[in-house]
Amino acid sequence: xxxxxxxxxxxxxxxxxxxxxxxxxxxxxxxxxxxxxxxxxxxxxxxxxxxxxxxxxxxxxxxxxxxxxxxxxxxxxxxxxxxxxxxxxxxxxxxxxxxxxxxxxxxxxxxxxxxxxxxxxxxxxxxxxxxxxxxxxxxxxxxxxxxxxxxxxxxxxxxxxxxxxxxxxxxxxxxxxxxxxxxxxxxxxxxxxxxxxxxxxxxxxxxxxxxxxxxxxxxxxxxxxxxxxx
Amino acid sequence: xxxxxxxxxxxxxxxxxxxxxxxxxxxxxxxxxxxxxxxxxxxxxxxxxxxxxxxxxxxxxxxxxxxxxxxxxxxxxxxxxxxxxxxxxxxxxxxxxxxxxxxxxxxxxxxxxxxxxxxxxxxxxxxxxxxxxxxxxxxxxxxxxxxxxxxxxxxxxxxxxxxxxxxxxxxxxxxxxxxxxxxxxxxxxxxxxxxxxxxxxxxxxxxxxxxxxxxxxxxxxxxxxxxxxxxxxxxxxxxxxxxxxxxxxxxxxxxxxxxxxxxxxxxxxxxxxxxxxxxxxxxxxxxxxxxxxxxxxxxxxxxxxxxxxxxxxxxxxxxxxxxxxxxxxxxxxxxxxxxxxxxxxxxxxxxxxxxxxxxxxxxxxxxxxxxxxxxxxxxxxxxxxxxxxxxxxxxxxxxxxxxxxxxxxxxxxxxxxxxxxxxxxxxxxxxxxxxxxxxxxxxxxxxxxxxxxxxxxxxxxxxxxxxxxxxxxxxxxxxxxxxxxxxxxxxxxxxxxxxxxxxxxxxxxxxxxxxxxxxxxxxxxxxxxxxxxxxxxxxxxxxxxxxxxxxxxxxxxxxxxxxxxxxxxxxxxxxxxxxxxxxxxxxxxxxxxxxxxxxxxxxxxxxxxxxxxxxxxxxxxx
Numbered sequence: 001x002x003x004x005x006x007x008x009x010x011x012x013x014x015x016x017x018x019x020x021x022x023x024x025x026x027x028x029x030x031x032x033x034x035x036x037x038x039x040x041x042x043x044x045x046x047x048x049x050x051x052x053x054x055x056x057x058x059x060x061x062x063x064x065x066x067x068x069x070x071x072x073x074x075x076x077x078x079x080x081x082x083x084x085x086x087x088x089x090x091x092x093x094x095x096x097x098x099x100x101x102x103x104x105x106x107x108x109x110x111x112x113x114x115x116x117x118x119x120x121x122x123x124x125x126x127x128x129x130x131x132x133x134x135x136x137x138x139x140x141x142x143x144x145x146x147x148x149x150x151x152x153x154x155x156x157x158x159x160x161x162x163x164x165x166x167x168x169x170x171x172x173x174x175x176x177x178x179x180x181x182x183x184x185x186x187x188x189x190x191x192x193x194x195x196x197x198x199x200x201x202x203x204x205x206x207x208x209x210x211x212x213x214x215x216x217x218x219x220x221x222x223x224x225x226x227x228x229x230x
Numbered sequence: 231x232x233x234x235x236x237x238x239x240x241x242x243x244x245x246x247x248x249x250x251x252x253x254x255x256x257x258x259x260x261x262x263x264x265x266x267x268x269x270x271x272x273x274x275x276x277x278x279x280x281x282x283x284x285x286x287x288x289x290x291x292x293x294x295x296x297x298x299x300x301x302x303x304x305x306x307x308x309x310x311x312x313x314x315x316x317x318x319x320x321x322x323x324x325x326x327x328x329x330x331x332x333x334x335x336x337x338x339x340x341x342x343x344x345x346x347x348x349x350x351x352x353x354x355x356x357x358x359x360x361x362x363x364x365x366x367x368x369x370x371x372x373x374x375x376x377x378x379x380x381x382x383x384x385x386x387x388x389x390x391x392x393x394x395x396x397x398x399x400x401x402x403x404x405x406x407x408x409x410x411x412x413x414x415x416x417x418x419x420x421x422x423x424x425x426x427x428x429x430x431x432x433x434x435x436x437x438x439x440x441x442x443x444x445x446x447x448x449x450x451x452x453x454x455x456x457x458x459x460x461x462x463x464x465x466x467x468x469x470x471x472x473x474x475x476x477x478x479x480x481x482x483x484x485x486x487x488x489x490x491x492x493x494x495x496x497x498x499x500x501x502x503x504x505x506x507x508x509x510x511x512x513x514x515x516x517x518x519x520x521x522x523x524x525x526x527x528x529x530x531x532x533x534x535x536x537x538x539x540x541x542x543x544x545x546x547x548x549x550x551x552x553x554x555x556x557x558x559x560x561x562x563x564x565x566x567x568x569x570x571x572x573x574x575x576x577x578x579x580x581x582x583x584x585x586x587x588x589x590x591x592x593x594x595x596x597x598x599x600x601x602x603x604x605x606x607x608x609x610x611x612x613x614x615x616x617x618x619x620x621x622x623x624x625x626x627x628x629x630x631x632x633x634x635x636x637x638x639x640x641x642x643x644x645x646x647x648x649x650x651x652x653x654x655x656x657x658x659x660x661x662x663x664x665x666x667x668x669x670x671x672x673x674x675x676x677x678x679x680x681x682x683x684x685x686x687x688x689x690x691x692x693x694x695x696x697x698x699x700x701x702x703x704x705x706x707x708x709x710x711x712x713x714x715x716x717x718x719x720x721x722x723x724x725x726x727x728x729x730x731x732x733x734x735x736x737x738x739x740x741x742x743x744x745x746x747x748x749x750x751x752x753x754x755x756x757x758x759x760x761x762x763x764x765x766x767x768x769x770x771x772x773x774x775x776x777x778x779x780x781x782x783x784x785x786x787x788x789x790x791x792x793x794x795x796x797x798x799x800x801x802x803x804x805x806x807x808x809x810x811x812x813x814x815x816x817x818x819x820x821x822x823x824x825x826x827x828x829x830x831x832x833x834x835x836x837x838x839x840x841x842x843x844x845x846x847x848x849x850x851x852x
Contacts, residue, residue, distance in 0.1 A: 017241075018483075020250035025483045032258070032481060032535030035566075043567045050537070050567055062245055090535070092256055 016094035023058035036090035125207030128175035136203035235329030251484035252278035266301035275350035283488035292476035332358035345738035383691035386745035388436035397464030432465035490538035507690035511803040519848025600639040604654030629669035656716025685727035694813035736786035742797035
């Protein structure tokens with residue numbers, strides 16, 4: 001952090017209709033929110049100066065996020081509540097910042113620090129009862145590995161490592177919800193809805209994924225404790 | 231109307247289409263007024279990312295939403311994946327804000343920006359579930375009203391619209407809504423409503439006009455039914471400062487063209503380039519004054535969060551107070567990372583000085599200059615009042631100041647052009663390259679680029695060249711090869727405008743009402759998004775012309791006599807035919823006509839006929 005800069009970490013949600021935005025669109029929208037808020041943001045030094053801001057792991061188009069994070073560097077100290085107030089006032093409701101704190105410059109970046117994510121995958125359809133979904137899921141998970149083709153790339157996930165907690169299925173109106181916790185790594189992370197879709201297909205269960213929400217992104221401390229970034 | 235409208239049905243389609251951000255609404259500054267009792271849908275007939283930046287729609291959106299009990303919402307043409315999914319699922323074209331079917335609105339306003347969007351208009355109407363021809367619509371359907379740059383020859387698309395607004399919309403749109411509401415309150419039927427609308431100045435109701443032909447089938451003019459004006463004259467604002475432009479425009483989420491805050495600094499251009507339709511139809515020049523421009527830039531940036539503002543107009547560097555505006559903005563925006571951009575630059579020292587001012591301390595974007603022609607003779611024919619010395623001097627100063635790229639716009643196929651004029655473009659580019667190279671330190675010469683963009687001249691209605699023949703396709707291709715041979719290769723990137731596209735533009739630009747059948751035939755055969763290179767299919771259009779028995783070359787490639795009736799003679803931009811003919815004469819003799827904003831009146835008759843005046847720095851010249 002250059003002299004006189006303050007690193008503000010902000011939590012926000014990407015929910016409602018704005019789940020359909022891409023990561024790049026989210027980045028641009030949040031930068032515009034910060035400019036509208038009139039925060040004293042710092043600029044990068046370089047050929048083309050731009051706002052000094054960094055984001056947590058990207059969300060796919062169509063996936064909502066309830067606890068997403070960004071770091072923005074300010075040139076002047078601004079009270080956390082004041083900053084949060086103007087940010088929220090300048091954001092669409094479905095992309096509103098809702099918590100903030102200053103963090104030290106020595107703390108690792110959000111992308112490096114966040115290695116755990118919790119998801120809810122909502123399922124609907126004729127056979128979307130918790131019973132059916134649970135059975136379908138168990139057979140895929142018990143295989144131990146999960147293979148996907150994405151954009152021409154073949155990936156193999158070791159489920160013992162990728163799923164640090166057992167996936168759980170619970171009831172919802174007109175269907176069920178799968179709670180999946182995923183460990184994210186440098187070689188990419190497992191997309192939970194792919195796991196669920198594969199399970200439903202393999203077990204020939206007549207049900208489809210309605211929507212996916214990342215409910216939490218977490219930092220795993222050296223002691224193995226999961227904490228929120230703010 | 232159900233709450234949330236069609237959204238649940240729309241959302242189900244989003245997972246399977248490209249760029250769902252096109253369809254979701256919820257952008258910053260979008261207006262939601264569920265309670266309004268008069269509803270207008272404003273449509274740009276292309277994708278969201280092309281249409282979102284359109285300033286005319288932004289102005290009308292703000293104007294209509296400011297009227298009591300009126301709401302305006304937006305709609306764009308969905309891309310092919312989405313329109314296919316919508317038809318499969320039975321979802322009609324919807325507005326973004328309330329996700330309401332377009333057919334439920336009182337008025338559908340469609341801007342007509344460009345010839346190659348004509349097929350998209352039919353796609354909009356059909357996707358909305360409306361009959362594509364105005365004559366087939368009933369009391370149950372909304373009024374479909376067009377407007378925009380193409381309204382100055384509305385005939386090729388006239389049958390698809392109930393009415394077309396000619397000219398500027400700020401005041402006219404309120405008059406149209408008032409006339410429509412009054413007609414509804416009096417219980418007028420559709421025919422009577424259209425007659426009432428035709429009484430609004432600037433409003434052209436195609437159903438009240440009939441093209442007529444002689445015994446040999448030759449076009450002899452358009453006649454108005456009794457009660458409709460013989461000539462529809464464009465609407466024009468006398469004072470731009472009296473209409474505060476929107477300073478809370480919608481901020482898109484997705485990447486769109488011109489993704490920045492635009493502030494219009496002046497309207498019109500009186501440089502008098504003889505090929506330029508915009509220069510003829512948007513007269514006279516009306517500058518906004520410096521104070522409101524600076525105020526609107528700062529207000530707009532504060533409530534949008536954009537990192538770039540563009541000072542827009544046909545010719546921004548002509549603004550008499552531009553230097554003052556730029557210096558004030560530079561002071562106010564220092565340290566914010568916000569940049570100012572100018573869309574086009576004069577080919578003279580002033581233009582480059584302004585470019586230097588806007589890029590001070592920031593990055594140097596490309597410099598775009600438009601000499602248009604390669605020889606002085608040709609530039610005199612088109613009344614482009616710049617010399618080769620102006621151009622080379624500007625390039626030299628720009629490269630000395632650190633620019634390493636320049637983009638040059640040229641046209642081929644202008645009236646009286648010879649092969650020497652065509653080769654002159656290549657030779658001029660060679661001289662530009664040498665000047666740029668000498669002004670660049672030797673170590674940096676490797677990165678030096680001159681981009682050359684060459685379009686084919688398309689004669690447009692309401693210009694001095696409206697009587698001239700467009701070059702036939704084979705001749706265009708021959709001249710393109712002459713140009714290619716004369717063009718230096720090293721350091722020059724050459725881009726062409728597709729000659730088949732220019733040909734269709736030419737037919738649409740000067741065609742009459744008979745062309746509407748061709749547009750419908752091509753659309754029925756699958757033509758949409760013709761402005762997208764990968765979608766344009768010349769053989770589909772050729773088949774449509776043949777099926778309708780229309781010879782497109784007789785529209786595009788034929789010279790007309792001054793006595794011949796023209797399909798747009800009943801539409802007036804205020805510029806007299808006498809002036810256009812005189813300018814055409816002067817073109818043939820290479821005689822220049824000075825800019826009337828700074829020198830004497832050129833006699834185009836706009837100021838007298840429309841009761842307006844040139845406004846410089848916010849002050850009418852009087």
